[in-house]
Amino acid sequence: MGDIIANRGKLFFKxxxxxxxxxxxxxxxxxxxxxxxxxxxxxxxxxxxxYVFACGLxxxxxxxxxxxxxxxxxxxxxxMILFGKGNTVIFHYSLIMMTQESLAxxxxxxxxxxxxxxxxxxxxxxxxxxxxxxxxxxxxxxxxRYAYGCLAAFRMLPVMGEELGHIRQAMRVRGMxxxxxxxxxxxxxxxxxxxxxxxxxxxxxxxxxxxxxxRFSMTEARTYYYEIGWSVYDLxxxxxxxxxxxxxxxxxxxxxxxxxxxxxxx
Amino acid sequence: xxxxxxxxxxxxDILVTIVIALxxxxxxxxxxxxxxxxxxxxxxxxxxxxxxxxxxxxxxxLLIRKPGVAFLAETAAALAEMLFxxxxxxxxxxxxxxxxxxxxxxxxxxxxxxxxxxVVSLSAFAALIASIILDAGYAYLPMLAGWNLILYLIFxxxxxxxxxxxxPYVLVKGLEKTGVTQSLRPVTKEDYDVxxx
Numbered sequence: 001m002g003d004i005i006a007n008r009g010k011l012f013f014k015x016x017x018x019x020x021x022x023x024x025x026x027x028x029x030x031x032x033x034x035x036x037x038x039x040x041x042x043x044x045x046x047x048x049x050x051y052v053f054a055c056g057l058x059x060x061x062x063x064x065x066x067x068x069x070x071x072x073x074x075x076x077x078x079x080m081i082l083f084g085k086g087n088t089v090i091f092h093y094s095l096i097m098m099t100q101e102s103l104a105x106x107x108x109x110x111x112x113x114x115x116x117x118x119x120x121x122x123x124x125x126x127x128x129x130x131x132x133x134x135x136x137x138x139x140x141x142x143x144x145r146y147a148y149g150c151l152a153a154f155r156m157l158p159v160m161g162e163e164l165g166h167i168r169q170a171m172r173v174r175g176m177x178x179x180x181x182x183x184x185x186x187x188x189x190x191x192x193x194x195x196x197x198x199x200x201x202x203x204x205x206x207x208x209x210x211x212x213x214x215r216f217s218m219t220e221a222r223t224y225y226y227e228i229g230w231s232v233y234d235l236x237x238x239x240x241x242x243x244x245x246x247x248x249x250x251x252x253x254x255x256x257x258x259x260x261x262x263x264x265x266x
Numbered sequence: 267x268x269x270x271x272x273x274x275x276x277x278x279d280i281l282v283t284i285v286i287a288l289x290x291x292x293x294x295x296x297x298x299x300x301x302x303x304x305x306x307x308x309x310x311x312x313x314x315x316x317x318x319x320x321x322x323x324x325x326x327x328l329l330i331r332k333p334g335v336a337f338l339a340e341t342a343a344a345l346a347e348m349l350f351x352x353x354x355x356x357x358x359x360x361x362x363x364x365x366x367x368x369x370x371x372x373x374x375x376x377x378x379x380x381x382x383x384x385v386v387s388l389s390a391f392a393a394l395i396a397s398i399i400l401d402a403g404y405a406y407l408p409m410l411a412g413w414n415l416i417l418y419l420i421f422x423x424x425x426x427x428x429x430x431x432x433x434p435y436v437l438v439k440g441l442e443k444t445g446v447t448q449s450l451r452p453v454t455k456e457d458y459d460v461x462x463x
Contacts, residue, residue, distance in 0.1 A: 025356050032403055072302040072353055079305060080406065083414040097411065105406055112404070113353070120348060120355015129349065145280050150342065153284040160289070193437060196289060198444045201329075204285040205449060208278035217277045264409070 012054045012126035014233040018139035021132070023241055024123050030245070031112060036252060037104050037260040040111045043248035050244050051118045056125030065121060073114040081106030104260040129154045135228040145217045152207055160200060167195050273332055273378070280338070282450060283326050287339045290322040291346025298353045310418045317425030319361070320393035323369035324386045325434035329441070330450050333370075333378055336389065340366030361400055368396040387431030394426040 012020070034040060048066070055062050083095070084102025091098040133151050136142040171177055176188060211217070275283075297318055304312045326339030344362020352358060372389040373381075398419075401407045410418065441447050 025359060028356055028360055069353065072299065075302050075305045079310065079414070079418075080410065083411045084406075085409050085411055095413075102409070105409055109405060113357075116355045116357045117353050118355075120357075121351050123355065124349055124351035127349070132349075145277050146284075146338075149277065149280045149284045150345075152281060153288045156285060157288070190437070190440065194440045194444070197286065197437070198441055198446050200285045200289060201282050201441075201446045201450070204282040205278055208276075208281040211281070212277050264406070 010054065010056060010126065011233055011236060012122065013056070013128075014231065015126075015237040016139065016228065016230055016234050017127050017132040017135040018228075019230075019234050020123060020127060020237065021136075023238070024119055027119060027245070028116065031115065035108070035262045035264050037108050037258050037263055038252035038256040039249055040108050040115070041257055042251040042255075043245070044111045044115050046244045046248045046251075047115050047118050050240070051122055054126065054240075055122050057121070066118070069114055069117045069121075073110040073117065076113050077106040077110035080109055101260075101263070101265075104258065105263045108260075108263045131226065131228055134224060134226045138224065138228050144219060144222060148211065148216050149208075152211065153204070156200065156203060156207075159203070160196065163196065163199055164192075167192060275332055275334055275338075279330050279332060279335065279450070283330060283335050283339050284342050286326050286329070287322050287342035288346050290325070290339075291343045291350065293321075294319060294343060294347040294358075295350040295352045298347075302353060310414070310421050313418050313421035314425040315429075316397070316422050317390065317394075317427070317429035319397070320365055320369065320390045320426055320430035321434055323366050323393060324389045324430055325437065327369070327373050327378075327389070328381055328386060328434055328438040329447060331378060331381060333374065336373055337366040337370040340369060340393070357404070361397060364396040364400060365393040368392040383432065383435050386435050387427050390426045390430035391423070393430065394422060398422075 031040075031043070034043075051066070052062075057065065081103055082098060084099065084105055086097075086099025086101030086103075086105075088100040089097060090100060090103065130151065133142075133147040137144055137147045168177075171188065171191075176184075179188070297315065301312050301315050304315065320340075322343040323336035323340040327336040329335075341359075341362050344358045344366075347358045347362075348355060369389045369392055372385065372392045376385055398407065407415065407418075438447065
């Protein structure tokens with residue numbers, strides 16, 4: 001993601017990755033129990049603000065992502081909007097029955113997906129894999145074998161990409177690219193997957209043996225090349241997140257935009 | 267030879283599992299937008315595709331056949347999808363954790379000795395149950411109109427069995443021909459019997 005990420009000096013890059021990970025994942029639990037549409041609307045507004053200031057993407061990419069996510073989130077809510085349960089009918093055509101309740105519930109779902117995508121994007125673009133896994137080992141005590149395994153696997157990604165290109169070229173040379181139809185397509189897909197998987201497994205095995213020889217899975221008396229610690233930025237992060245979440249709740253009780261305070265009622 | 271040694275994951279198992287999970291994490295990431303785009307068609311064709319998200323656990327378990335592999339694979343795939351900034355972000359991790367745990371439980375019931383199509387499909391089905399449990403809370407699944415919900419569930423079951431029950435089985439059968447699986451599986455009694463002949 002080298003050139004997509006614009007500014008590595010942003011505050012969120014300096015936050016302890018484990019703390020960032022734990023706090024952002026706890027947001028899921030928190031919003032699972034929110035059934036108030038107003039809260040979700042205000043939360044989306046505030047998370048959008050957070051996203052604009054904190055996201056690691058450069059401007060053009062960042063705007064495109066918000067637009068795409070908003071559209072996809074509304075799509076993901078379409079089933080609930082069109083086919084949900086409810087009493088006050090707005091629109092009825094054969095099987096489609098849109099009610100006020102289902103519309104509110106659908107928007108709620110769409111905004112939920114939207115919020116979590118934004119949060120996920122902020123996390124993904126401000127967290128580099130190496131510090132993240134080092135921090136998991138040091139702060140969350142994830143076993144060294146798993147963390148280094150993940151890091152080694154991430155290093156294999158470019159090779160996999162290259163390999164995919166090779167397979168595609170080999171198929172083109174042998175005329176497989178010209179074959180059409182469902183059977184040829186599934187045959188091609190299975191071949192792609194098999195070749196990628198077989199090569200990846202072989203490579204993973206060789207790497208694991210080499211790592212074992214270097215004592216990568218040793219647990220006692222371990223030293224780390226990178227020491228990930230705590231800093232004042234972690235406090236800033238905690239405050240920013242707290243303000244974002246609480247202002248969503250406060251605004252929803254002060255300025256309710258819709259009458260739907262519990263979308264589960266009908 | 268002690269019996270326990272076969273069932274402990276070594277670095278090779280872990281790395282192979284994680285690399286597989288990464289491959290599937292990429293697949294999940296690329297499938298995400300496709301899944302979202304199919305949704306507005308309304309008839310829940312998206313539910314047919316949902317099954318692909320359960321594939322990492324049964325596939326890895328079929329390949330390595332040791333305890334913990336299924337759970338690790340599904341969780342790592344979800345983590346990878348999250349780090350690739352897939353749609354839904356952090357939510358994926360919870361789904362991955364629960365689906366992995368349910369998949370793993372099915373293999374554990376047969377004590378990691380039976381890996382037939384039916385057991386693999388059952389493991390995909392277990393992952394499906396996990397996803398429905400989470401969807402009931404997160405996506406308000408019970409709030410869909412009755413016929414729609416039933417259609418949804420049927421499609422999801424078909425998708426899960428096809429994409430995460432049969433597909434991994436076919437793939438692993440294909441991989442067995444390439445010979446890479448031989449060095450991954452724990453040594454069985456038959457392997458030792460061959461030596462005595």
